[in-house]
């Protein structure tokens with residue numbers, strides 16, 4: 001069946017870049033785009049009216065943790081005065097042996113919520129960089145029913161982070177766990193790569209550059225090459241990690257990863273903020289941006305999350321001009337890719353004190369074309385004949401917006417993930433009228449809220465000082481909870 005999206009502002013891919021057509025049309029059939037641009041002359045079977053909407057390739061959200069991000073609203077608060085804005089509260093560095101993982105049902109509820117939340121924020125392709133703690137079969141079923149395109153693999157590491165009774169973070173080595181984790185991830189990929197009608201694809205996720213040793217990282221990259229899948233690790237994500245790698249390796253995380261052959265065009269680096277280019281690293285030796293550009297690795301930039309920690313990439317524009325492939329991701333809540341475009345652009349301007357940095361064109365490219373490079377996919381992130389029919393329709397004409405001349409600038413300036421009206425993946429409509437087609441949203445939210453509530457309730461059981469969430473992260477005002 002041939003479907004034509006008509007009447008909207010169409011972002012079509014031509015001559016190596018995006019171009020916009022007012023009152024354009026996108027036609028797709030059997031999951032693939034057959035036409036994108038001006039009016040389509042041939043016959044079609046059905047029409048979708050996109051008047052007043054942007055018709056764009058769905059965004060690629062390169063940083064979602066479907067099982068870990070559930071309780072991360074805590075990350076929005078940075079009143080912790082230790083750990084130098086690392087994520088250890090959400091990493092949940094517990095007293096060793098005290099933390100019980102959430103029950104399977106709770107984990108399933110959280111990941112269902114996180115995936116749907118990310119889809120509603122404009123992502124048609126989701127890179128799950130750290131979810132998938134077991135229960136693979138149901139994960140594949142969930143992807144099938146939600147209709148998203150997902151790259152995933154169980155994350156693994158050989159050093160866990162714990163706190164001692166004085167609250168000091170330490171690494172606890174377990175080389176065997178890392179080796180087993182990689183083997184399990186390879187098994188997962190062999191079993192599930194191409195599941196859910198080809199929308200679920202495998203990737204390897206050695207968790208963090210400092211929690212995986214050199215041998216494990218080398219073996220992981222070798223396995224990724226053999227399996228022909230992308231690989232992701234967190235690197236340059238926080239100062240503790242930067243210092244740890246500097247101490248162990250006598251070079252920066254980026255230089256180290258390059259030297260051991262980990263970086264190439266199929267590698268995604270989560271964050272890549274603390275490099276030789278960042279003043280806080282105080283390490284002006286070498287040039288990590290040149291290394292990133294020369295290896296072809298992608299930096300998955302999550303601007304809003306970092307802004308909450310008073311950290312900015314130094315800078316979006318500088319990375320771009322150095323030739324680094326930039327993609328965007330959200331990491332924490334809200335997983336709103338439309339807002340992320342705005343944050344990326346605004347923070348680029350602030351970081352460089354240059355109002356011409358971080359152009360809408362460049363942030364939009366990062367959220368679409370940039371995210372496809374490490375995936376090795378030239379049929380995603382664009383609307384052109386032969387590309388997969390992964391399309392979002394975003395409402396632009398309403399009173400929260402303003403009259404505009406350029407719909408891309410309007411999207412970046414005024415847009416929100418809540419304006420995503422329709423999402424289509426592989427030709428299947430998965431969000432319609434702003435709501436999930438396959439799931440009861442209120443139920444998904446309620447189950448996730450209960451599951452996350454249970455996670456929060458158990459924090460004193462494993463926190464080094466037995467603190468409650470409210471003690472670790474005080475509310476804005478004295479807060480009288482029901483039943484207090």
Ligand SMILES: [Zn+2]
Pocket residue numbers: 063065129130234270331
């Ligand atoms: Zn992450």
